Amino acid sequence: MSIISLIIKREFIAKVRNKSFIVMTFLSPLLFVGIAVFVGYLSSMKADTKKVAIHDETGLFANEFKALNSKDGEYVYQDLSSIDIKSLKDSITKESYEGLLYIPKVTNDKDLENKIQFISNESPSISFIENVQDIIAKKLTKDNFEKAKLDTLAIKNAEAKVNISLAKASGEESLKGLNEIKIAIGGAFGYLIMMFIIIYGNMVMRSVIEEKTNRIVEIIISSVKPFQLMMGKIIGTSLAGLLQFFIWAIIGLTLMIAASAFLGIDASPVAKLPPTIIQNAHQEFTGTAQMYIKELWGLPIATILISFVIYFIGGYFLYSSFYASIGAAVDNETDSQQFLLPIIMPLILAVYIGFFTVINDPHGTIATVFSMIPLTSPIVMLMRIPFGVPWWQLAISIALLFGTFFFVVWFAAKIYRVGILMYGKKPTWKELYKWLKY
Template sequence: MSIISLIIKREFIAKVRNKSFIVMTFLSPLLFVGIAGFVAYLSSMKADTKRIAIHDESGLFVNEFVAQNDKNSEYKYLDLSTVDMQFLKDSITNENYEGLLYIPKTKTNKDLENKIEFISNSSPSIVFIEKTQAVIADKLTKSNLEIAHLDTLAIKNAEADINISLSKASGEESIIGLNEIKIAIGGGFGYLIMMFIIIYGNMVMRSVIEEKTNRIVEIIISSVKPFQLMMGKIIGTALAGLLQFLIWTVIGLSLMFAASAFFGVNIGPTSRVSPEIMHAAQQEFSGTAQLYIKELWNLPIASILISFIIYFIGGYFLYSSFYAAIGAAVDNQTDSQQFLLPIIMPLMLSVYIGFFTVINDPHGTIAVVFSMIPLTSPIVMLMRIPFGVPWWQIAISVSLLFATFFGVVWFAAKIYRVGILMYGKKPTWKELYRWLKY
């Protein structure tokens, strides 16, 4: 055990003293904050106003669009119904206008439904087309009702506005969107695990390749067992990664609070809302906010945090064993690419299952099965836990995860033991299988 602790110490010190590690540890938070500030600045900038020409031969719709000029700053509608159509088309070609909305004159409203055109040099956005269609459809509907001598006001008053309230079987009031909050919490923790595995698993692999190509490993192997060296690298790199994450968190929070204190920047979605509006919103939505807070406190917070730590450790150790074995089997990172895809695929699969299956059916067969499979359980199970998972399912999932980890370490150590001293040959899957038998 003392030998492994020495290797862990050596790997940890080697990582934290590396210049690139030090630079990225302190530079990454600054880059993230700078990018976030730049994105916020770009979002606050007013978009260029796009001029839309309207040639309305029917005379029914042009006022509906012109009336929106004050409401919609992104598009400005111009009534050019008296201008020659060919001249307008040439103006579109010369980019004097963003587009031309042509509404012909027809005998009936029914004939008009499929004859409206929007002419432009580039394809317009889906949102713009949908809004345009909605304005025309609303106006046509009113016109059709008037032609049919129906009371439009009575029809509007007869429209039902349904607002379904949610409650639990116990009688407590519930809220809409709670599932989305739960999947966001679980997905956030799962995403952290995936990023840690990819970043620091690759770091383990690069470390093994570097020592192998420099022939340093030949000296190290003479004093320690390959299994001890592999475990020491995995744990030492994990500790360096945790230290880096901790520093990133501290620096990131410090920068956000510093920006708030010294530049008067309010951090959060309410940064541009005046105190009067905020007070009115608080009065109106205080009941809903209390429900959200209550539901959040009712979440299994302790189970989420404890499970995150357990799956964080188990998932990282499991995948890092694969990365270490690959690093020992190849001579450079280019040769490692053929072996990395089978490692990345389960991680990507677990993310897709989490966001497309767990949110709709967290206790369904697919979600339960993949939360038990060790290669996907660190992410899928974390997404399920906010929805409430029986303790026995968590126990089985964790047991399978760590049992698989020990099994993979045993197999990876065999590949590591042989591959760490193999040079000048690109291994194949068949050769890796043969190494397992040595």
């Protein structure tokens, strides 16, 4: 058996036998499910009812307000126009009410547009203010139509509602929201790669630091080359990580199936609807669902899966080389922070470019360029692939990724070779550059 194979086996066994690895492998899915259930429970809870006082001196709007549901909870409006405005303001100060909607009396309804006030101790949410403004604006508009002797029913019937249908150049019908589905698929794969790189790249770095601190590495280096040790650590840790991800996938799928079987779907409200409505809704939903499924099957699924594996391997090996060299250069994790930021920034940049640029212009200059740059291509290119990417762009991107990986391994091995035996001194970027020349 080769030396690298022995190091890989050693690193793999050391990781999977670690108590924290075993505990987190089985505890993490339960934590994620628990958090999801807890968030779902919180979202289903009703927010506290908030009372809002109305002092309407015009007498036009008090009846227009009813209980409104908003993101901040349920607002209940009380018409207190008969109570003195000063007393109401004192009630707001004592927090008896969430706020006071003050509508003054004016000679011209036009003046009301800028004279209505909402008085409260704390600033209200934007959605609440927009709801109030919308109610008042509709009432004023209706009154203006009546004063102008316009037929409000005819105006309402004259309002146009446009629904644009989508179609492909080939003549097939298309669907709305497909871009969002495509970016979600690519984003899920890209985000998975990023998390794997960060979690297990740090694991590689900590392993190097631990052996360096315990002086074990001095004994190991006497038998193997630094490059072999670095590659063995990277591959061994990645195999342990893949095993953990595989176990998470099995546990997560099992929990989802168990939750679906245990909770089920409450169809009682649907059963109370008339049979014709249920039948029409079912036919419409079935037709739309079939079209979405057809579109999803039309995606380059094989290309997505194969590219995910390739970029997964290339991206992890590329960044793990950086992590290993940092671990060799420092004596503790605190000293590593100054070197980690430049490594993490390209990953964060790739996520932002993917979600804010690829979704709007997947074949644009920015998306194309960053899908070629090796430090960002594992994430950006995976987000572009569901939209269709020419084979030559994929070939160039993969070639640059693995070419950069071999180059990074070469200079990371130089830093690793020197830094692995350096103790008691905090390295600088200038010293790291000098190590490359040794």
